[in-house]
Amino acid sequence: MKIDWNRRTCARRGHITYLPHETHLQERLHASTALGTAWRCLRCGDFVLGEPHGSGPARDAPLVPRGKALRDLFILRFLAVERALRGLFVVLAALAVWQFSNSQDAVRQFFDKNLDVVRPVAVHFHYDLDHSPVVDTIRKTFGYQHSTLLLVAALLLAYALVEIVEGVGLWWSQRWAEYLAVVATAAFLPLEIYELTEKVSWVKIATLVINILAVLYIAVAKRLFGLRGGRAAFDEERHSASLMEVETSAGVSAPAPAHNG
Structure with missing residues (x-):
């Protein structure tokens, strides 16, 4: 089913009408009905009862997105939301790295203590924790210097800022x-x-x-x-x-x- 982006948008946001000063355009954009004067919506083209939302020369009329432009705007806003959400998740990751850098020793002790607790369970299921890739990766992070972790947090924040700014800009096209x-x-x-x-x-x-x-x-x-x-x-x-x-x-x-x- 083909989507009528013009009427879909008007149903959500309302119509946009305009009274041009040029007489020949007024004749094309308005109609007299038993219920009163109606003006054509600049988006969907339907006649709408009531006074126009604006007036002036035709060249000053608002440039209302229609058809394909509305579809493009919908897709851009979908991408904008995805970028903004990604930026927020990266901010959380940056905060986690920063928090880890300030309590690295405490986290190492907590990890080693709990690793000893689960070791008997791992042995029961024939899983070698001492040679586990996951455990090795976690232990490597404990060896990172405080300055390195701060740099990682700063880079993550910079990336998050780019994503959020990009999302806001795409939302407003x-x-x-x-x-x-x-x-x-x-x-x-x-x-x-x-x-x-x-x-x-x-x-x-x-x-x-x-x-x-x-x-x-x-x-x-x-x-x-x-x-x-x-x-x-x-x-x-x-x-x-x-x-x-x-x-x-x-x-x-x-x-x-x-x-x-």
Whole structure:
């Protein structure tokens, strides 16, 4: 089933109407009904009863996203939420590393004490804790210097800040955020591919595929880096989809009525 993004958005946010000063446009955008005057919504094109939400020259009418632009906005906001949530999780990881750096000795003692407690259970199930990769990895972290852990926490916070700023920018459909999303996401793709060579998991595969699709979609759909005509073509596409622009063009191109002389 095809989604009508215009009416879907109007049902959630309400209609947007506008009274242009140009007389020929007023005739195209308003209608008189038994219930009163109705004006066409600049998003869905339906006639809406009541006074217009704004007025002025047609060139000053709000540029309301319609159709494909609304679909793109929905996808960008989905990515924005994913980026913001990822940023928050990384902040929590940075705080955990920072907290660990301040109590490294206490955590080591706690770990060794509890390792001795579970050792008989591990022996019962024929599991060698002393040569366990997980245990070895945890023990290696105890050997990290305090300054190294602080550096890791700082780098995690910097990464989290980039993700959160990127998410906020994508939510408001800022072009700089789209560039940031493409560059930042593409920069980590080699690392994600390398991790797959170390150990394959469905989570890693899904993450890699989503990030690749996100880079391609944003770059192509938003015409970044000069693709498909670049910014000029993107702005022209947005304006050509505007209902006010469509009606203005229709008014200009409409043939003048013939006069019998």
